[in-house]
Amino acid sequence: MELLKNQKNLIIWVVFLAVAAGVVYWPIVVPMVRQWAADDNYSHGFLVPFIAGYLVYMRRDDLLKAEVKPAESGMGLILFGLAMLLFGWLGTEYFTMRASLVVIIAGSVLYILGWKIFGILLAPLAYLLLMIPIPYIIYDAAAFPLKLFVTKVSVLALKAMGIVIWQEGNILMFPSITLEVADACSGLRSIMSLLALGTAYAFVLHSSVRDRVVLIASTLPIAVFTNCLRVIATGVLAQYFGAAAAEGFFHEFAGFFVFFAAVVMFVALGAALKRWS
Amino acid sequence: MNIRFRFIFIMLLLAGAGTYMAFHRDLEVPPGRPFEEFPASHAGWRMIGQANLSKNIVKVLMPTDYLSRRYAREDGSTVDMYLSFFDGGPDSGRIHSPKHCLPGGGWTELSSRHVTLDLGREAVNLVQAVYAMGNNREVIYYWFSMRGKTMSDELSLKLAEITGSMFHRRRDQSFMRISVQGDGAQEEAERRIEGFLRDFYPVIRDFLPN
Numbered sequence: 001m002e003l004l005k006n007q008k009n010l011i012i013w014v015v016f017l018a019v020a021a022g023v024v025y026w027p028i029v030v031p032m033v034r035q036w037a038a039d040d041n042y043s044h045g046f047l048v049p050f051i052a053g054y055l056v057y058m059r060r061d062d063l064l065k066a067e068v069k070p071a072e073s074g075m076g077l078i079l080f081g082l083a084m085l086l087f088g089w090l091g092t093e094y095f096t097m098r099a100s101l102v103v104i105i106a107g108s109v110l111y112i113l114g115w116k117i118f119g120i121l122l123a124p125l126a127y128l129l130l131m132i133p134i135p136y137i138i139y140d141a142a143a144f145p146l147k148l149f150v151t152k153v154s155v156l157a158l159k160a161m162g163i164v165i166w167q168e169g170n171i172l173m174f175p176s177i178t179l180e181v182a183d184a185c186s187g188l189r190s191i192m193s194l195l196a197l198g199t200a201y202a203f204v205l206h207s208s209v210r211d212r213v214v215l216i217a218s219t220l221p222i223a224v225f226t227n228c229l230r231v232i233a234t235g236v237l238a239q240y241f242g243a244a245a246a247e248g249f250f251h252e253f254a255g256f257f258v259f260f261a262a263v264v265m266f267v268a269l270g271a272a273l274k275r276w277s
Numbered sequence: 278m279n280i281r282f283r284f285i286f287i288m289l290l291l292a293g294a295g296t297y298m299a300f301h302r303d304l305e306v307p308p309g310r311p312f313e314e315f316p317a318s319h320a321g322w323r324m325i326g327q328a329n330l331s332k333n334i335v336k337v338l339m340p341t342d343y344l345s346r347r348y349a350r351e352d353g354s355t356v357d358m359y360l361s362f363f364d365g366g367p368d369s370g371r372i373h374s375p376k377h378c379l380p381g382g383g384w385t386e387l388s389s390r391h392v393t394l395d396l397g398r399e400a401v402n403l404v405q406a407v408y409a410m411g412n413n414r415e416v417i418y419y420w421f422s423m424r425g426k427t428m429s430d431e432l433s434l435k436l437a438e439i440t441g442s443m444f445h446r447r448r449d450q451s452f453m454r455i456s457v458q459g460d461g462a463q464e465e466a467e468r469r470i471e472g473f474l475r476d477f478y479p480v481i482r483d484f485l486p487n
Contacts, residue, residue, distance in 0.1 A: 016288065068280075171383045
């Protein structure tokens with residue numbers, strides 16, 4: 001039986017392969033890293049590879065003891081990844097191109113090291129997908145209904161508070177000013193950050209499958225809920241303190257505050273789950 | 278098969294994909310004719326207005342050329358047309374579907390169906406939709422076209438981009454939208470749009486690449 005820890009010269013070949021993949025993927029990965037730097041909603045992208053690395057490190061004992069048993073089926077995964085790369089590239093679909101890198105890495109692990117090690121590395125590899133900004137088509141398809149939902153709930157709440165308001169699509173009209181519920185306020189973007197951080201939290205600090213599933217699933221309602229709060233607070237400010245209050249400093253501050261509130265709710269949920277188990 | 282060989286095999290596959298991507302370039306296809314030559318009057322229609330997109334919108338859409346015009350007939354009935362063209366080169370953008378853009382602007386889709394409209398020599402696949410914002414109603418016809426083929430859904434457009442780039446090195450595409458604003462009289466709006474299309478479709482074709 002071949003164990004991973006006895007494969008001494010494996011590391012040299014991994015470096016060769018990483019360089020080859022780096023050359024091919026350079027024009028695809030560099031713009032993605034730029035997007036992390038430019039877009040606050042994906043700044044968690046910088047953390048994702050390190051968190052994935054830490055998830056591997058957590059299982060180092062299992063890994064070193066695992067048997068190396070190459071599996072031919074890995075080639076299927078590699079070819080699938082290459083097809084994703086080429087079709088994505090021909091159709092300028094960035095998500096497909098970028099995700100293909102993760103698929104090819106996963107395929108290589110399976111093809112070279114086999115199912116046992118593939119199983120151990122599956123969670124960190126899947127986690128890498130969270131560093132990729134989601135595709136336009138899905139973003140658009142999900143953002144608009146979410147935006148309308150957030151607007152609708154916020155309008156109901158504002159009306160219940162006795163504020164005169166008129167809604168058209170994702171636009172809120174007050175007697176004094178008009179507010180638009182922008183993409184950022186739909187919650188979809190904070191869902192991505194919250195999902196990335198929440199998944200890391202769930203995997204590192206919780207070991208039960210139930211806790212992990214509940215925590216990861218809770219990111220969606222938490223993000224939508226906190227974004228409703230944000231729109232409601234903006235509406236109240238707009239009503240009583242005018243447009244400047246709603247659009248200026250507060251709007252910036254609210255973005256941060258909403259994310260902070262979401263993190264607090266998430267950690268509280270984690271603590272509650274630990275107590276109940 | 279030993280492990281070293283597996284590494285080499287994967288690297289060869291990656292090199293193949295990388296080489297293809299490095300040498301494959303899509304062509305920059307010019308429009309059939311420059312859009313500024315688009316007739317201001319034709320078959321009883323007269324242009325009564327022309328709009329420019331804001332700088333920000335141009336930066337997002339990155340069209341090679343576009344026209345946003347309003348035409349009126351003798352009887353005063355008007356039609357809005359928006360035609361944009363993307364040459365498929367590295368600096369050109371691509372079509373943004375109204376299915377996504379309009380709801381973002383506060384419009385709600387009341388109805389939308391895919392139809393094929395017979396325009397004399399050609400049948401055009403298009404979307405016939407009604408959007409509303411407050412009391413405003415807008416009847417909208419739109420389609421995407423690539424290499425002379427008209428399409429009305431986003432998935433076909435994506436597939437046409439992939440196969441066009443793969444087999445013909447062409448990704449040039451155009452988007453056409455004709456609309457009539459009004460408060461309800463839908464059949465009249467549809468008749469007007471279809472009349473406009475019958476008159477103008479050959480002209481539009483003339484301004485797009487084949």
